[in-house]
Amino acid sequence: MLFSCALMPGIPGPRSGRSRGASATLGVSVSVIWPSMTTKSPPTSPWHPLSTAPGHPLAAIHGAEVGVGVRLAIEIGPQSKVGSDYFRAYLVSERLGRTAAPFLWGLINRGPFPGFNWVEVTQSTNRIALEDGDEVQIPEGIDIEIVRVLGTLVPVGGHLMIEYDSPHRAITARALMANVPPVATPLGAMMFAAGCGVAFKDWYISEGGREGARKLQGFRAIDAEHQERRERETLEALEAFMPLMRDLDWGIQAAVRPLADAAITLLRERLVVPDGPVAPRGV
Template identity: 50%
Template structure:
């Protein structure tokens, strides 16, 4: 239990979907410290993800989010409300989250999203500034750093960009990545995404150079994977 009695270790709630994440290994000897908080007004669970590292434990969460269960596929989701790539340690100093740690963390979060569910993640933070610029420049979501990450962890069959908060109440801008409902859904959406990436890569002169340097390799990587899975030219 944390000092705030509204929060508890996820492992202390064995029936909760997030419980298996508490103590999970990431990479480089880093482990996950997952804590459950109060319920939101609609019954979703607030959660925090801290890290235990060789240099100590983080005193602030790397992720603050929400998780929801429901009777229908679309009611099952995870949302990262805040993400921090640099977090303080209890022994002093900071821990810089590597790409490997970030991917492993998101992979664990994605593991609790069932077929037809979705994974939402903010892109208003400093760590997501390149994704924000790329989306503003109309780069396909899956070719942005955040979108490619969601694709890698299985929640990128399709995307919705919440670039304007709905009704002013939905918090920061966020990217919503969907897990395929079934193989047919994955193939249909995958071929659509491949066509969109082909069109994007054909317009090589329309982006700022620093955006091209990041988004084009991501687009080529994802396109190659989609063609490997589903064919096409």
């Protein structure tokens, strides 16, 4: 920026061999080139294609098919303060193209111990805009497949955590508030089917409200003994809850009863439990 000023008496001018006490004469103009204070470098996006991080665990699900002709496209972001990697996901349809914006944001962490290996979905939506301006809703079948694919990133002893504050998780939120067993909620049932539901923890107040949305945390079993023990506990909890189902709001009851029935049937078959009360483990 070009800045021009007329020097006033008593204000020293440019060095010209005069003593320090010499003053410039009124009316002498000096042009000074100042660095521009408004010029900024173009912002750098923190999001990058997975090709910039060879060997990253998320590469295993980049391009994964979650519907007929529908695939995931993953971008990696910056690291959190604890070293976890942010990521976001788009959908790419052979017929409709790529979504104009991400539909899911999350974190992934890797570490030397089972509990250090996890995936967290921090935000998601089931209504997405396309590049042509149209908006579509993600079908339930694709939602189920997305959770299943995310579950493949979780090793034994790790966990999958998914927020349920988004509008499309409203039934899960209401069911958990009504003390429905997590495996019988829509989100919990998907996590259970993905192998990340041997046990659950409901973060209905995330670290005192400082860590964002409410989340459901589902664990993958450490070994076969752990899985059998936890599944027996889940079956007992489900069957104890069934008589209380009639007290639920009809909307919640209609959503969770089929899921509870399906989970009970599956667990009884898996644990080889005949009709009747669940026997204690080892009996």
